[in-house]
Amino acid sequence: xxxxxxxxxxxxxxxxxxxxxxxxxxxxxxxxxxxxxxxxxxxxxxxxxxxxxxxxxxxxxxxxxxxxxxxxxxxxxxxxxxxxxxxxxxxxxxxxxxxxx
Amino acid sequence: xxxxxxxxxxxxxxxxxxxxxxxxxxxxxxxxxxxxxxxxxxxxxxxxxxxxxxxxxxxxxxxxxxxxxxxxxxxxxxxxxxxxxxxxxxxxxxxxxxxxxxxxxxxxxxxxxxxxxxxxxxxxxxxxxxxxxxxxxxxxxxxxxxxxxxxxxxxxxxxxxxxxxxxxxxxxxxxxxxxx
Amino acid sequence: xxxxxxxxxxxxxxxxxxxxxxxxxxxxxxxxxxxxxxxxxxxxxxxxxxxxxxxxxxxxxxxxxxxxxxxxxxxxxxxxxxxxxxxxxxxxxxxxxxxxxxxxxxxxxxxxxxxxxxxxxxxxxxxxxxxxxxxxxxxxxxxxxxxxxxxxxxxxxxxxxxxxxxxxxxxxxxxxxxxxxxxxxxxxxxxxxxxxxxxxxxxxxxxxxxxxxxxxxxxxxxxxxxxxxxxxxxxxxxxxxxxxxxxxxxxxxxxxxxxxxxxxxxxxxxxxxxxxxxxxxxxxxxxxxxxxxxxxxxxxxxxxxxxxxxxxxxxxxxxxxxxxxxxxxxxxxxxxxxxxxxxxxxxxxxxxxxxxxxxxxxxxxxxxxxxxxxxxxxxxxxxxxxxxxxxxxxxxxxxxxxxxxxxxxxxxxxxxxxxxxxxxxxxxxxxxxxxxxxxxxxxxxxxxxxxxxxxxxxxxxxxxxxxxxxxxxxxxxxxxxxxxxxxxxxxxxxxxxxxxxxxxxxxxxxxxxxxxxxxxxxxxxxxxxxxxxxxxxxxxxxxxxxxxxxxxxxxxxxxxxxxxxxxxxxxxxxxxxxxxxxxxxxxxxxxxxxxxxxxxxxxxxxxxxxxxxxxxxxxxxxxxxxxxx
Numbered sequence: 028x029x030x031x032x033x034x035x036x037x038x039x040x041x042x043x044x045x046x047x048x049x050x051x052x053x054x055x056x057x058x059x060x061x062x063x064x065x066x067x068x069x070x071x072x073x074x075x076x077x078x079x080x081x082x083x084x085x086x087x088x089x090x091x092x093x094x095x096x097x098x099x100x101x102x103x104x105x106x107x108x109x110x111x112x113x114x115x116x117x118x119x120x121x122x123x124x125x126x127x128x
Numbered sequence: 129x130x131x132x133x134x135x136x137x138x139x140x141x142x143x144x145x146x147x148x149x150x151x152x153x154x155x156x157x158x159x160x161x162x163x164x165x166x167x168x169x170x171x172x173x174x175x176x177x178x179x180x181x182x183x184x185x186x187x188x189x190x191x192x193x194x195x196x197x198x199x200x201x202x203x204x205x206x207x208x209x210x211x212x213x214x215x216x217x218x219x220x221x222x223x224x225x226x227x228x229x230x231x232x233x234x235x236x237x238x239x240x241x242x243x244x245x246x247x248x249x250x251x252x253x254x255x256x257x258x259x260x261x262x263x264x265x266x267x268x269x270x271x272x273x274x275x276x277x278x279x280x281x282x283x284x285x286x287x288x289x290x291x292x293x294x295x296x297x298x299x300x301x302x303x304x305x306x307x308x
Numbered sequence: 309x310x311x312x313x314x315x316x317x318x319x320x321x322x323x324x325x326x327x328x329x330x331x332x333x334x335x336x337x338x339x340x341x342x343x344x345x346x347x348x349x350x351x352x353x354x355x356x357x358x359x360x361x362x363x364x365x366x367x368x369x370x371x372x373x374x375x376x377x378x379x380x381x382x383x384x385x386x387x388x389x390x391x392x393x394x395x396x397x398x399x400x401x402x403x404x405x406x407x408x409x410x411x412x413x414x415x416x417x418x419x420x421x422x423x424x425x426x427x428x429x430x431x432x433x434x435x436x437x438x439x440x441x442x443x444x445x446x447x448x449x450x451x452x453x454x455x456x457x458x459x460x461x462x463x464x465x466x467x468x469x470x471x472x473x474x475x476x477x478x479x480x481x482x483x484x485x486x487x488x489x490x491x492x493x494x495x496x497x498x499x500x501x502x503x504x505x506x507x508x509x510x511x512x513x514x515x516x517x518x519x520x521x522x523x524x525x526x527x528x529x530x531x532x533x534x535x536x537x538x539x540x541x542x543x544x545x546x547x548x549x550x551x552x553x554x555x556x557x558x559x560x561x562x563x564x565x566x567x568x569x570x571x572x573x574x575x576x577x578x579x580x581x582x583x584x585x586x587x588x589x590x591x592x593x594x595x596x597x598x599x600x601x602x603x604x605x606x607x608x609x610x611x612x613x614x615x616x617x618x619x620x621x622x623x624x625x626x627x628x629x630x631x632x633x634x635x636x637x638x639x640x641x642x643x644x645x646x647x648x649x650x651x652x653x654x655x656x657x658x659x660x661x662x663x664x665x666x667x668x669x670x671x672x673x674x675x676x677x678x679x680x681x682x683x684x685x686x687x688x689x690x691x692x693x694x695x696x697x698x699x700x701x702x703x704x705x706x707x708x709x710x711x712x713x714x715x716x717x718x719x720x721x722x723x724x725x726x727x728x729x730x731x732x733x734x735x736x737x738x739x740x741x742x743x744x745x746x747x748x749x750x751x752x753x754x755x756x757x758x759x760x761x762x763x764x765x766x767x768x769x770x771x772x773x774x775x776x777x778x779x780x781x782x783x784x785x786x787x788x789x790x791x792x793x794x795x796x797x798x799x800x801x802x803x804x805x806x807x808x809x810x811x812x813x814x815x816x817x818x819x820x821x822x823x824x825x826x827x828x829x830x831x832x833x834x835x836x837x838x839x840x841x842x843x844x845x846x847x848x849x850x851x852x853x854x855x856x857x858x859x860x861x862x863x864x865x866x867x868x869x870x871x872x873x874x875x876x877x878x879x880x881x882x883x884x885x886x887x888x889x890x891x892x893x894x895x896x897x898x899x900x901x902x903x904x905x906x907x908x909x910x911x912x913x914x915x916x917x918x919x920x921x922x923x924x925x926x927x928x929x930x931x932x933x934x935x936x937x
Contacts, residue, residue, distance in 0.1 A: 028207045029132040029176065033245030036251050038173075040235040042147055044228045047925070049151035051224035052920045057156055057202060059914065061163060062265045065147055068170055068190060075177045079249050082182065084262045087254060090271075094189050095274035101280035105283040107206050118205060120914040127912030134479045223919060241936055284476040 035076035042069035054122050056108045060101065067097045132251055136176060154212075156202045160195055167191035177249070181256040202226030309358050309790050310368055311638035313438060316353035316395065319346045320431035324424050329421025342408045343423040346407050351399035358392035363794055367387075367440055367504055378499050384621075386440035387503055390635070390798045393791075394437045394567055397639060401559035401646050402430045406512055408650055409551040416549070419874055422462060426555070431457035433560040436567065442491045442495040442501040449487060449532070449564060456561050460548040468566045471548035479541040481610045483531015483565065493517065507574040507800065518575065518585065522582025525572055526589065533565030533579060533619045536593045540860050542616055543600075547609040550656060553608060554649035557615045558642040565623045566638055573631045574800040584716060587627025587709075591720040594619030596858065598730040603854035606663045607652050610738050614690060615645055617731060621705055624724060630793055631803050636782050639703040639791075643778055644689035645699055647771035651683040654764050655742065658757045665738060667755075669745035670836075675757035680743055682768040683706060687739045689775040691732035692823045697778035699820065703826075704784065707815045725822055732826025740834040784812070 035126045040047025047063030053059055112118060143166050150162035171186035178264045263271060323346030331339045335548070365388035373381045387395075406426060413422060432455060435448030461473025489500065498506055502780055513521070521543040523567075529535065534542035542562065556562060569586070570574060576582055597617025602855045618641040625634035633737055656663060658676055673680045689698035706728070782791035795801045853859065 028130060028248040028250055030136050030249060031245060032247045032249055032841075033239045033242070034136070034140075035177070035249070036239050036245060037236065038144070038215055040239070041144060043146050044232050044235075045144075045151055047922055048221075048224045048228040050255070051149070051160070051227075051915070051922045054220070054915060057198065058280060059918070061159060061198065062261045064152070064163070064194060065166070068186075069165065071182075071186075072170060072173060073148055075179050075182060076176050078179070078254075078262065079177045079252060080244065080247060082134070082252070083256055083305060084173065084259055085266075088180055088257060088263050088267045090174075090182050091185070092274050095278055096187060098189055098276050102285050103281050105197055106288045107277070109201055109204070112205065112287045123914070124132075124912030126183070127910065220915075224922055226920075227922050231922075231926045234926075234933050237933055238929075238936070292399055 029125070032076060032080050036073060039069045039072040039076070042066075042072065054119050054121055056111075056118055057105075059120060060104045063104075064097060064101065066098075067093055132176065136173070139169050139173050141177065143173065156205075157199065159301065160198050160202060163198075164191050164195050167195065178252045178254055179259075269299050309357065309366060309387075310370070312353050312357040312360060312461075312855070314807060316357060317351050317385075317431065317434055317438065317896065318400075319349040319353065321345065321425045321764075322435065323427035325433060327424035327427065333573050335453070335540070337420050339419055339423050343427055344403065344406045344410060344428055347403045347843040348397060349433065350430065353404050354392070354395040354399045357387055358389075358396060359388075360428055361387050361392060363389050363506070363797060363918060364844045365797055367502075372652065373444070379501070380496060381443040381501065383444045383504060383713045384440040385438045387438060388798050389795050390570060390801065391437050393635065393639070393795070394563070395434060397642055398430065398433050398437060398559045398563075401642055402426075402433075404557060404646065404650070404767045404771065405551045405555045405559075408554070408653065408764060409549075411761045411764050412551055413549060414654055416668060418462070422459075422858075424761045425455045425458045426552070427460075429560050430457065430553065430622060433564065436564050440503050442494060442503060442506075445503070445568075446484075446487060446491060450606065452561055452564055453477060453484060453532075456480070456545070456556060459552040459556075460545050462548055462552065469547040472541075472544040476541040476545050479538055480531045482538060486524045486531065488529035490521050490528060493521050498707065500751075503571055506570065510575045510578055513575070513578065514885070515579070518579040518750065519581055522579040523575045525569060525576060526586050529565030529569050529588065531565065531624065533562045533623070534616050535565070535589055535619060535623060536596055537860070538550050539593065539597070539616045542607050543592060543612045546606065546612050548609040548897060549655055550608065550649060550653035553612070554646050554653070557612070557649060558646035560624050562619055563616060563638055563642065566619065566626070566634060569623065569626050570635055570897070572629050572787055573626065574618065576626070577629065577800060583927060584588050584714075585627075586715065586722055587624050590622070590624030591723045592618045593617070594624060594727045595723050595730070596620070598727045598734060600732065600854055600858065601734040603851050605663050605665060605855075607655065607668075607738065607742065608663060610644065610734065611652060611667070611878060613649055614735065615641070616733070618690075621702060621724070621727075624709070624720060625705040628705070628708045628712050628720070632795050633701070633704045633708055636791055637705055637803070639781075639891075640689065640701040642769055644696075644775040646766060647682060647686040647775050648690065650764075650768055650771065651686060654679045654760050654768070655757075657764070658760050659755050662755055665741045666745070668742045670743065670926045673743040674764075675759065678765045679760070679768065681742070682765070682772045683739065685772045685776050690735045691827060692819060693827070694734075694816075694820050695779060697774065697781075699823070700779035700782065700784070703816050703819050706784075706819060707812060711811070720723075725819070728819060729822050730824045733830050736827045736830030736836045740830060740836070745834075757804070785797045 043066050046062045046067075046069060048062075050059045050066065053062065072092050074089045074093070076086075076088040078084060106120030108118075111123065115122065117123075146162050146166035146169060150166055153159035164294060167190040169185060171292045173184045174180075175183040184269065212253055322343050326342050326346075327339055365386065367384060369382050369384045371383040371732055373383050375381065406423075407427065409422070413419065416422070430447045432451030436452065437448075439445035439448060456478040457473050460476050461470050463469045464473070478638045494506060495501055497517055498509065500506070501904065510518075526535075527538075530538045543559075547557060548556070574913070576586065594617045597615070597620060599614045601610050601613035601617065602612060618637070622634045622637045622641070625631070625637060654676060657669065657673060658672070658679075659668065660667070688698035692699045692702040692870045694700075706721055706724045709724060712718075780788070782789050787793075856862065909920075
């Protein structure tokens with residue numbers, strides 16, 4: 028045997044929360060995107076562990092989709108960031124607050 | 129305690145350490161590189177948990193394509209990371225960290241209270257050919273949808289990332305009017 | 309038959325629609341032609357339908373309206389002899405009034421509005437007359453109320469006319485509310501609103517229900533037909549154009565209440581108390597109207613109070629268990645009152661808008677000899693001088709009361725006979741003042757009477773003929789009682805109680821004598837006299853009492869309007885502004901202060917949103933954990 032299923036889940040949870048805390052605490056837009064990538068990756072780990080747990084391939088199939096979404100998200104997110112940066116020269120997420128109520 | 133168990137914990141520690149380093153670096157290039165290490169660790173974990181094809185994809189897409197993209201962008205910025213005072217860092221990190229810790233405790237509680245958490249995972253392996261056949265027979269429609277999503281993202285990226293002179297021409301129009 | 313009835317109703321409705329949609333765009337002449345043609349067509353249809361029906365009741369559905377649960381409000385029509393008589397009467401009077409209007413209103417603007425409401429007025433009245441379903445009847449009932457409001461307030465820019473219209477509308481609403489409640493009670497009792505069904509199954513009702521419904525129906529009739537204590541709107545309704553007054557008084561508006569009582573007579577008759585109250589209200593109203601008419605100065609107000617009085621007579625007849633007599637008096641009143649009003653219209657137009665009878669005089673008689681003749685016939689009929697139709701109808705009502713077994717009705721008979729005397733007195737006071745008055749202090753500035761268009765006078769002739777000779781339709785001799793026999797198939801309507809011939813003739817001659825005494829008194833007080841001599845007058849206090857209609861308006865103002873205004877002021881200032889509005893503005897201010905706080909959350913900063921997102925995630929986990937515990 029490898030490990031109990033709970034250990035995989037706990038590892039993934041730890042990774043996920045690291046990504047979440049990173050996204051919430053950092054101000055740099057690139058670091059926020061990185062946090063999101065980490066969170067997606069953690070979710071993929073849970074799916075792979077679950078696939079092994081139940082002995083079906085569906086979990087692994089979902090990781091493919093997560094990768095697709097992560098790639099799209101990284102591409103669009105980075106190009107948006109690049110676009111904004113080219114106009115204002117600013118990388119701080121809190122400089123963009125024109126939607127303030 | 130088998131060999132697999134040891135490898136799992138080793139990889140877990142590597143991944144966690146690399147991720148922790150990645151999210152706390154001030155230098156963006158360092159952060160990206162640490163993240164690459166984290167993704168490699170995850171990739172090996174995938175292999176250990178019986179998903180060799182996904183392990184390969186993890187290296188190619190996450191550690192390869194996505195992180196290279198990040199590095200490209202970081203390099204175009206030419207931004208120097210200014211050092212910050214400890215007080216300011218603490219002010220920013222304290223609330224998310226507390227929330228994260230609370231969530232961690234709760235997640236641990238959930239894992240402990242679920243019966244299937246104690247189920248022991250046995251080594252197994254999904255051959256890439258079986259996985260591929262499974263994917264295109266049972267999940268062909270979601271695959272198509274994801275491909276469409278990627279296509280839309282491609283169009284969006286192309287639109288936003290047009291050549292710079294084209295963009296400037298578009299933006300300079302109002303200022304010309306202002307002068308007139 | 310169905311198509312005849314459909315056309316009967318559709319002609320005035322389409323006429324009204326024409327005026328509403330096209331009237332202003334096309335020539336005035338077309339509006340006049342359409343208005344008269346629509347009503348004339350209706351008259352022909354009413355007669356044809358009566359001939360085809362041949363005295364049998366006919367009931368069939370015209371249109372589905374709506375149905376909710378057991379409540380089915382279909383537009384069912386009933387064309388029995390009672391409806392036939394009323395429909396012919398309404399369309400006949402209305403046709404003459406429309407014709408009269410064409411000339412009388414020729415110089416007024418707003419012709420499209422006028423003819424639109426006039427045609428709709430006839431339509432809604434025909435709905436009341438032909439409806440079998442009570443809700444359908446209620447539609448017509450309210451429609452008539454609205455059209456009367458619109459026509460009384462025809463010169464709405466003048467506050468006096470607008471107020472009169474509002475008053476008529478509001479007072480008749482009281483009656484409508486009573487009718488609405490009565491309809492509700494009918495539905496709970498029968499699960500049906502068909503009047504045919506109700507009248508044939510009236511015996512199912514409990515005693516208390518019968519009493520409640522009877523009194524409510526009386527209240528409804530009182531609102532529409534201007535019986536005491538809701539009579540105050542009718543004298544003010546004179547603010548409308550004179551042809552409209554003729555229409556309201558003779559055919560369309562005030563007869564609706566009496567018609568309702570006739571239609572639902574089988575229900576009303578089951579409750580002796582309701583019948584007694586009806587008769588008493590009728591008698592008192594008759595006396596009240598006659599006394600008030602004695603002191604009026606305005607020619608139209610005299611006629612208005614006389615209408616109140618005559619309506620009292622009709623209801624008195626119904627209360628004395630002779631509904632056919634009530635209907636007969638309704639017909640006779642329609643003829644002579646339309647005649648008198650249209651004649652008064654001729655006089656008013658001749659004097660270019662003068663209403664005060666003390667400013668008229670012998671010059672009018674010389675200028676308008678034909679109108680003078682017609683007015684005399686109308687006055688004789690109203691005063692119940694034989695052999696006019698008014699004599700026969702009123703005589704029958706009084707006789708019914710005398711032969712009624714209850715001693716109570718004997719008292720009412722005395723009141724009725726006294727009213728006959730006063731009626732003759734006031735109508736000939738009017739007659740002598742209008743046509744024989746010499747130059748008094750007011751007459752010096754009186755306008756000179758001018759000629760009127762002959763067509764106005766022509767419309768008087770058929771009415772004059774009917775007012776004079778219409779009694780033939782129901783003579784109390786032998787088998788000449790055509791109306792009684794025609795109405796026999798209608799539930800509840802039948803011939804009056806038998807009386808011994810000697811009593812009958814005694815009462816008849818007595819009535820004639822009473823009427824002649826009244827005329828004699830009027831002649832003595834107001835008749836032709838030397839120029840210098842002043843006409844007789846009553847003491848001032850008496851004069852004022854009668855002139856104001858027994859201060860009824862003031863009483864209403866004091867006991868209804870003023871408390872209502874005070875309550876409204878209290879509700880407006882304290883409850884609405886102080887209470888409801890304060891709560892509203894307070895909660896509004898609270899919300900805006902809260903939203904100012906909430907606004908701080910939309911910082912526009914990504915870090916805030918992501919932090920809150922994380923906090924929300926944690927909160928979800930906490931809630932899940934609490935669920936597990």
